[in-house]
Amino acid sequence: MKHILKTIAKTVKSVKGNSLAEFATTTALMATLAATAAPKLSEMSEGAKGEKSRNEIDKIVKQAGSFYQDIADLEGRxxxxxxxxxxxxxGGPNGNPNYSNQGANGTYDLATDIAASDAHTTAIVSDLRPGAETxxxxxxxxxxxxxxxxxxxxLVFAAGDNALPSSVSGVQDASTDNEFDSLFGDEVLESKFQDGRYVYTVVAGGGTGNDVYPPTIYVADIESAVDFHNLMMP
Incomplete structure (x- = not known):
């Protein structure tokens, strides 16, 4: 495309004595070619942003997995x-964020734990629509x-100078003592999308003894959580 435009431009510069009509025709052709190229360049730019977002989400998930294993080695779980x-x-389903499966009055009930975790997972699936085809x-x-x-x-990272758009709801601020900060050496991974931010949620594990099951982390970019997300279950 650039080669064609340059060729036409050289032709325009070298023409001597051509009529205004011919010049206008050539100019119109250049404009048409440029207009045709613009959407393709835009698509390439958006595609690059999307690929970058997926890569950053993968980094967050990988670091979260390493953290999980380190804590397991130190604390036993x-x-x-x-x-x-x-x-x-x-996080958690609307109306029950940051819920606990620790039981009440020191009594654990596996069925109650599973029900709470399942409700959380259902809310996440509703947001992410994994396997969406249409x-x-x-x-x-x-x-x-x-x-x-x-x-x-x-939020995975504190908003800082890059505050959430005021129209965004259902997203909590990053933790005050954010453990993601140290995992990335205080580097903040920022989405390349204007309205994008990296967010996460953790479905609580539950049970005890032989019935215990682990938590699951989901990470997404709010630009389009449907398109940009990943998860890890230990």
Whole structure:
């Protein structure tokens, strides 16, 4: 495309005595070619942003997994960054964020734990729409940053100077003593999308003894959580 435009431009510069009509025709052709190229360049730019977002999400998930294993080695049972314990959630379904599967009055009930974790997972699936094949499937999920959605998420990094758009709801601020900060050497990974931010949620583990099950972390970019997300279950 650039080669064609340069060739036409040279032709325009070298023409002597051509009529205004011929010049106008050539100019119109250049404008048409430029207009045709613009959408393709835009698509390439958006594609690069999307690929960068996926790579950054993978980094966050990988670091969270390493953190989990380190804590397991130190404490005997793993947890993800900013979980107070393996069976306490980060985020959660609307109306029940940061729930706990630690039981009441020292009594654990496996069925209650599983029900709470399942409700959380259902809310996440509603947002992310894994396996969505049609536009209708995608639109039913959280495919735009300022849409209402089913799960409460949390920022991976503090907003700082890059505050959340005021129209965004259902996203908690990063933890005060954010354990993700040290994992990245205080480097903040920022989405390349104007309205993008990295968020995560952790489905609480539960049970005890032989019935114990681990937590699961999900990470997404709110530009379109449907398109940009990943997860890890130990």
């Amino acid at each position: 793993g947890r993800f960054p900013n979980q107070t314990k393996f069976n306490v959630a980060v 536009q209708a499937d995608r639109t039913a999920g959280w495919d735009r940053f300022d849409e209402t959605h089913s799960n409460v998420w949390q």
